[in-house]
Amino acid sequence: MRAYALRRLALLVPTLLGISLLAFGLANLTPGDPAETYLRRVLDQQPTPAQVAETREELGLNRPFMIQYLDWVGHAVRGDFGVSYSTRRPVVEEIGRRIPFTLELALPAAILALVIAIPVGVISAVYRNRLPDQVVRVCSLAGASVPSFWLALLLIGFFAVKFSLVPVAGRQGPASILLPVFALALTPTAILARFTRSAMLETLGEDYVRTARAKGLPGWLVVGRHALRNSLIPVITAFGTTLGHLLVGAVVIESIFIWPGLGKLAIDAILQRDYPMIQALVLYSGAVFVAINLLIDLSYTLLDPRIRLGDPGEGET
Amino acid sequence: MTGFIRRFGFLILVLGLVLLGPGCGGDASTSSDTSQQLNVGFAEDQYVLEGPDAGLGMYPLNANIFETLTYMTSDYEVKPLLAERWEFRAPDTWRFYLRKDVKFHNGQPLNAEAVKEGLFDRLAKIEGGSTILAGPDSAKVVDEYTIDFTPTAENLRVPEQLVHPSNGVVAPGSDIGEKPVGTGPFRFVEYLPKERIVVERNPDYWGQKSELDRITFRFYPDPNARRLALEAGEIDFAYEVPRQDVESLKGRGLKIETSSVGAYEAMFANIHGEPPHDLLGDVRVRKAVAYGIDREALVERVLDGLATTDQTFVPPSSLEPHASLVKGFSYDPERAEGLLDEAGWEPGPDGIREKDGRRLKLTLVSGFPSAEVHRPIPTFVQSQLKEIGIDVEIVERPDSASYQALIDSGEGDLYLEQGNQNDANPGFLPVLLFYTGGSGASAPYQSLFAPGPEFDRLIAPSLTTVDIEKSRRSVAEAMHYIIDEQAVILPLAGIYSIYGMKDSVEGFEPHPSSLNVRWNAVSLSG
Numbered sequence: 001m002r003a004y005a006l007r008r009l010a011l012l013v014p015t016l017l018g019i020s021l022l023a024f025g026l027a028n029l030t031p032g033d034p035a036e037t038y039l040r041r042v043l044d045q046q047p048t049p050a051q052v053a054e055t056r057e058e059l060g061l062n063r064p065f066m067i068q069y070l071d072w073v074g075h076a077v078r079g080d081f082g083v084s085y086s087t088r089r090p091v092v093e094e095i096g097r098r099i100p101f102t103l104e105l106a107l108p109a110a111i112l113a114l115v116i117a118i119p120v121g122v123i124s125a126v127y128r129n130r131l132p133d134q135v136v137r138v139c140s141l142a143g144a145s146v147p148s149f150w151l152a153l154l155l156i157g158f159f160a161v162k163f164s165l166v167p168v169a170g171r172q173g174p175a176s177i178l179l180p181v182f183a184l185a186l187t188p189t190a191i192l193a194r195f196t197r198s199a200m201l202e203t204l205g206e207d208y209v210r211t212a213r214a215k216g217l218p219g220w221l222v223v224g225r226h227a228l229r230n231s232l233i234p235v236i237t238a239f240g241t242t243l244g245h246l247l248v249g250a251v252v253i254e255s256i257f258i259w260p261g262l263g264k265l266a267i268d269a270i271l272q273r274d275y276p277m278i279q280a281l282v283l284y285s286g287a288v289f290v291a292i293n294l295l296i297d298l299s300y301t302l303l304d305p306r307i308r309l310g311d312p313g314e315g316e317t
Numbered sequence: 318m319t320g321f322i323r324r325f326g327f328l329i330l331v332l333g334l335v336l337l338g339p340g341c342g343g344d345a346s347t348s349s350d351t352s353q354q355l356n357v358g359f360a361e362d363q364y365v366l367e368g369p370d371a372g373l374g375m376y377p378l379n380a381n382i383f384e385t386l387t388y389m390t391s392d393y394e395v396k397p398l399l400a401e402r403w404e405f406r407a408p409d410t411w412r413f414y415l416r417k418d419v420k421f422h423n424g425q426p427l428n429a430e431a432v433k434e435g436l437f438d439r440l441a442k443i444e445g446g447s448t449i450l451a452g453p454d455s456a457k458v459v460d461e462y463t464i465d466f467t468p469t470a471e472n473l474r475v476p477e478q479l480v481h482p483s484n485g486v487v488a489p490g491s492d493i494g495e496k497p498v499g500t501g502p503f504r505f506v507e508y509l510p511k512e513r514i515v516v517e518r519n520p521d522y523w524g525q526k527s528e529l530d531r532i533t534f535r536f537y538p539d540p541n542a543r544r545l546a547l548e549a550g551e552i553d554f555a556y557e558v559p560r561q562d563v564e565s566l567k568g569r570g571l572k573i574e575t576s577s578v579g580a581y582e583a584m585f586a587n588i589h590g591e592p593p594h595d596l597l598g599d600v601r602v603r604k605a606v607a608y609g610i611d612r613e614a615l616v617e618r619v620l621d622g623l624a625t626t627d628q629t630f631v632p633p634s635s636l637e638p639h640a641s642l643v644k645g646f647s648y649d650p651e652r653a654e655g656l657l658d659e660a661g662w663e664p665g666p667d668g669i670r671e672k673d674g675r676r677l678k679l680t681l682v683s684g685f686p687s688a689e690v691h692r693p694i695p696t697f698v699q700s701q702l703k704e705i706g707i708d709v710e711i712v713e714r715p716d717s718a719s720y721q722a723l724i725d726s727g728e729g730d731l732y733l734e735q736g737n738q739n740d741a742n743p744g745f746l747p748v749l750l751f752y753t754g755g756s757g758a759s760a761p762y763q764s765l766f767a768p769g770p771e772f773d774r775l776i777a778p779s780l781t782t783v784d785i786e787k788s789r790r791s792v793a794e795a796m797h798y799i800i801d802e803q804a805v806i807l808p809l810a811g812i813y814s815i816y817g818m819k820d821s822v823e824g825f826e827p828h829p830s831s832l833n834v835r836w837n838a839v840s841l842s843g
Contacts, residue, residue: 030718030719031718031719031721031722031723032716032717032718032719032721032722033718033721034718036718036721037716037717037718037721039444040717041363042365042370042372042376042443042483043443043444043447043448043483044376044377044481044483044739044832045448045745045749046749046750046759046762047444047445048445048759049760050445051444051445054444054445055444086365087365087366087367088365088366088367088368088370088371089366089367097510149539153541153542153545156542156545156549157545160545160549160551161545161548161549164549164550167549167551168542168545168546168549168551169535169537169542169545169546169551170512170513170535171512255538255539255542256539256541256542257542258511258512258535258536258537258538258542260510260511260512264511264538271715271716271718272718273718
């Protein structure tokens with residue numbers, strides 16, 4: 001398993017190189033000039049061609065595409081991801097400052113989603129086609145469909161404005177985290193609940209479960225000890241994707257709740273054509289997803305002892 | 318039970334810490350802790366913190382930490398501020414006589430040396446020397462309270478341009494990106510990027526001291542969240558209230574203050590386009606478009622009555638007493654159709670006009686600063702012009718960068734923009750966008766929209782006269798030409814700033830340029 005993990009980590013480098021080249025290319029293809037965008041913002045007026053040319057030279061934008069990219073790679077391998085075109089501060093510093101804010105929302109939201117989704121999915125599967133199942137299915141459909149910005153504003157309007165139970169926005173005391181975490185957790189909860197339900201239904205139909213019931217084991221023991229653990233692999237896989245999305249930031253929630261995380265940083269970088277920031281955030285996102293996928297794969301061996309990683313036909317039982 | 322607690326108690330404890338612990342960071346105060354603490358909701362935090370363009374507390378949110386040599390009233394008049402008076406010394410120098418009783422927040426005196434370093438030398442490091450065209454040798458100290466400024470190129474509008482808050486005087490030696498030090502009625506307390514900037518009253522301020530002890534400016538990128546924060550009482554004041562929220566806020570007992578017109582909503586016609594974007598090269602077609610739009614309906618129905626039908630493009634106040642030279646267009650669809658008939662465009666089978674096998678189809682590019690700002694105006698224009706037989710295709714662009722790309726390529730007929738005037742130079746926008754005799758500013762705009770020698774001739778005096786009234790007349794005449802005679806600019810509405818606040822907020826003067834809002838006269842009652 002260690003060899004497997006090391007091989008996967010070694011693949012991180014070419015993966016990130018590929019992602020960064022793609023992101024660099026797409027960013028450069030996007031219409032708009034970063035120098036002009038920056039100058040328009042700081043000068044509060046249309047810049048002159050001379051000013052744009054001066055800024056382009058300052059930012060190195062007048063060099064050929066591959067020269068810019070290779071220069072960036074050369075610095076990136078030394079941990080220098082350049083300076084943000086819009087704030088003029090080191091990109092690493094800007095991202096480093098924002099990561100804790102994203103984690104403040106992402107981790108509680110992920111845990112909340114898991115803690116709610118699994119029991120709810122199990123209940124839905126056990127009471128298949130009965131009232132609890134129907135309620136769960138309707139709620140999870142709604143949860144997966146509701147736009148997060150609408151939900152966020154609804155929550156604010158109800159809990160913050162009407163009843164003044166929590167602040168409207170901003171990091172103002174312990175209660176301020178409740179609404180953004182809930183708004184962020186809703187869609188993953190709905191999706192994970194559905195995954196859990198599907199996986200449980202499949203497992204509950206297995207022969208060994210029927211055998212366990214036939215042997216007279218209590219229902220909660222059959223479900224909780226025998227069926228649930230064997231249903232978790234697809235759920236954990238979906239959770240990994242969800243966690244990855246949460247860890248790279250949630251643009252809408254961060255904007256509405258004034259949470260200065262990575263999602264807002266990313267959208268601002270795109271709108272301002274801040275290439276160094278876009279590159280660094282893409283790399284960060286790629287690394288997050290690769291790392292999470294690896295952890296998920298490794299967790300399979302805990303959930304299912306039949307799975308061995310690193311043997312010929314990796315991941316096979 | 319003990320088994321349950323043993324098994325799950327730790328998990329519950331961890332969950333509690335994970336859920337509630339992170340929220341312990343940040344400011345615990347919400348609404349006013351003291352009677353004179355004002356909480357203000359602003360839009361996005363776009364402060365630049367490094368480099369020559371750094372402007373924490375200065376721009377785009379003017380936290381009243383810094384002051385300029387001159388300032389602009391809400392009527393676009395230029396008044397003394399840190400400079401008591403100024404004069405033009407031919408051929409190209411401005412002399413400023415500074416106020417003598419002013420200190421920076423750190424106790425340093427304001428004098429000519431400080432202004433040289435903290436203003437003119439600072440601006441000289443910005444690309445192009447900023448709007449005032451400052452160079453490294455532009456400023457010369459004459460005596461302790463007198464300073465000369467000579468732009469790197471002729472610039473007779475310096476006092477009008479200096480009103481912009483980015484031209485604030487910074488204390489020499491201070492770090493504007495870390496701890497801004499100015500002369501303003503408020504001094505810097507703290508800044509949390511993307512969250513808030515806090516200022517407190519400057520007890521040694523030379524002018525009218527504020528009754529407010531402290532102002533906390535909170536950043537709300539989302540206007541809905543800003544509005545909700547105002548409704549919840551979390552903030553006392555909000556910039557840029559969306560039009561559609563005005564009635565709802567009034568219904569909740571909140572106050573709405575509006576300024577005079579300070580911004581425009583207008584379309585620019587591409588008069589130099591290549592096929593298929595050459596249809597607006599004919600002035601009759603442009604005038605038909607102008608006559609075909611019911612601006613009163615636009616203001617009443619689309620903009621909720623919260624705009625004006627001014628068609629001066631430049632704020633009318635900044636052209637007074639000559640604003641009446643610009644007539645604009647009435648809503649006259651019959652006249653519009655007559656012009657199109659005259660131009661040879663005949664109604665086709667579907668009502669859209671045709672000529673020589675070509676449909677009268679225009680591409681409307683929306684817009685600057687973003688398409689979102691203009692909705693649903695493009696759809697309104699589209700439906701209005703269809704009535705007179707013009708087919709309009711709407712092309713939206715999400716941000717200014719991608720909008721600019723369509724300016725550069727010329728792939729449009731009508732370009733929809735909203736812009737505002739943040740200094741007192743009446744010719745600022747027309748010269749920047751349409752004048753071909755200048756430094757080459759906005760060359761892409763000129764290649765599509767420049768009306769030509771007659772416009773240049775009319776507006777040139779605004780650049781060569783020190784007399785601001787003559788400058789205003791020159792600009793008004795040029796706007797008459799470009800709007801009334803040539804219909805290159807098709808103004809749709811005059812936009813004013815909308816501010817929302819609690820009833821307890823008193824003394825606020827709504828400025829058409831939100832950059833120039835001053836807080837020292839504001840107080841909280843009750």
